[in-house]
Amino acid sequence: MPTQVLSRAQSSVHETITKKIIDAIEAGVGKARMPWHSPGRPIGIPINATTYAHYRGVNILLLWMAAMAKSYPTGEWASYKQWQERDAQVRKGEQGTLIIFYKQIEVTPLEDADPEYHAEYRYFAKASWVFNAAQIDGYEPVDADELLGKFDKHEAAEGFVGLSGAKVEHGFAQACYRRDRDLIEMPQPEWFMDSCTSTAAESYYAVLLHELTHWTGAEHRLNREFGNRFGDYAYAMEELVAELGSAFLSAELGISSELRDDHAMYIGSWLEVLRKDNRAIFTAASMAQEAFAYLTAKAEKNERVAASTP
Numbered sequence: 001m002p003t004q005v006l007s008r009a010q011s012s013v014h015e016t017i018t019k020k021i022i023d024a025i026e027a028g029v030g031k032a033r034m035p036w037h038s039p040g041r042p043i044g045i046p047i048n049a050t051t052y053a054h055y056r057g058v059n060i061l062l063l064w065m066a067a068m069a070k071s072y073p074t075g076e077w078a079s080y081k082q083w084q085e086r087d088a089q090v091r092k093g094e095q096g097t098l099i100i101f102y103k104q105i106e107v108t109p110l111e112d113a114d115p116e117y118h119a120e121y122r123y124f125a126k127a128s129w130v131f132n133a134a135q136i137d138g139y140e141p142v143d144a145d146e147l148l149g150k151f152d153k154h155e156a157a158e159g160f161v162g163l164s165g166a167k168v169e170h171g172f173a174q175a176c177y178r179r180d181r182d183l184i185e186m187p188q189p190e191w192f193m194d195s196c197t198s199t200a201a202e203s204y205y206a207v208l209l210h211e212l213t214h215w216t217g218a219e220h221r222l223n224r225e226f227g228n229r230f231g232d233y234a235y236a237m238e239e240l241v242a243e244l245g246s247a248f249l250s251a252e253l254g255i256s257s258e259l260r261d262d263h264a265m266y267i268g269s270w271l272e273v274l275r276k277d278n279r280a281i282f283t284a285a286s287m288a289q290e291a292f293a294y295l296t297a298k299a300e301k302n303e304r305v306a307a308s309t310p
Contacts, residue, residue, distance in 0.1 A: 016098065020062065045251050049076040049133055050086060058285040059099040060248065066097040067132065074141035076133040083131060088139035096129030157205040157253045163299035163306075166215050168208070175207050177214035179226065184211045205255050206246055213245030214238070216291040224287060233276070237284060244288035249295070 046055040046063040055063055055077070063077055077097070080090055103124050133141035161168065172185040186208060192200040217224030217238065224241070225234050249255075277283075 020065065020098075045248065046075045046077055048082070049078040049139070050082040055099070057289045058282050059101075060251075061244070061281075061285060062099055063097060063130070064247075064251075070132070070134070072132045072134045074133045076141055077130040078133075079128060079130050083136055083139070086139060088136045090131050091135055091137055094131060094135040096131050099128050099130055101126050101128060154201050154205065154255075157209070157255055160249075160253060160295075160299055161208060161212060163302045164212060164215075164295050165298065165302060166212055175211050177211045179218060182215075182218060184208070184215055186211070202255055205253075206250055209249040209253075209255075210242045210246035212295065213242040213249070213288065213291045216245070216294050217241070222287075222290060222294055224291075237280065240280075240284040241287045241291065244284055245291045248288055248292045252292070252296075 046060060046067075047053070048055065054060075063075070066072070067075065078086070080096070083090055103126055133139055166184055167182065168184045168186060170186050170188050172187060175184075175186050177184050186204075189201070189204050192204045192207075214226075216222050217226060224238065226238050
């Protein structure tokens with residue numbers, strides 16, 4: 001594992017971003033809705049308008065929060081310089097959104113270093129500011145439907161879970177991942193109800209993806225630590241990872257959802273985790289991104305195998 005060395009200035013970047021997320025969570029507690037769940041149709045994982053690469057980890061949350069706050073209709077972002085390279089211009093008076101990236105620097109070994117010496121790396125946090133396509137003149141944003149993909153989002157979610165290989169059983173009074181049985185237990189789909197912002201099907205798949213993210217943490221998969229007691233640090237961290245994973249997957253598959261009412265209880269634990277450790281949100285976002293990548297790769301692999309089977 002590379003050694004991460006942070007200066008006070010770099011640490012302050014983490015503190016600033018963490019505070020933004022804490023403030024956003026606190027603002028949503030009364031409505032039992034987290035800021036990374038769009039109240040309307042999602043616009044997918046934020047994408048860079050010049051490289052077409054998806055933003056990753058905690059930057060997804062930061063850009064979703066900014067898009068919600070300003071009601072931006074697009075998920076395209078780029079830096080001031082990148083927009084200029086596209087012959088587009090940030091409008092006067094527009095404010096950028098803070099994101100963070102890591103620059104890797106190899107530690108230079110001493111001249112008399114052991115010949116078996118393995119290079120070590122340090123990661124330095126860097127702040128950057130990006131602007132949404134809605135803040136730009138001279139550029140036509142991509143239609144949100146193009147970012148989501150042309151598919152029936154409910155069928156896509158069902159197919160994705162099936163391709164993951166996870167075992168799912170229905171008819172239970174609550175949703176949970178049973179680590180002892182390596183099994184996801186779910187209520188019957190028809191037991192879910194519509195809400196003012198979500199259909200019953202949308203809520204069902206958001207819950208299922210939350211539990212599917214828990215499933216990735218098993219010892220023989222990503223080997224993520226699970227908490228043993230409700231409210232302890234590890235439990236709260238795992239719940240945060242699972243909900244972020246559900247949010248990432250929901251955006252990728254085109255699902256929007258009102259947050260479940262019982263998650264209002266978890267918000268207090270999440271806030272406590274963040275206040276104890278200002279890097280907790282970065283760690284959780286990184287783990288959720290890892291789960292997202294694991295599930296996506298597994299689904300793609302199983303789909304290829306199925307297509308090649310006579």
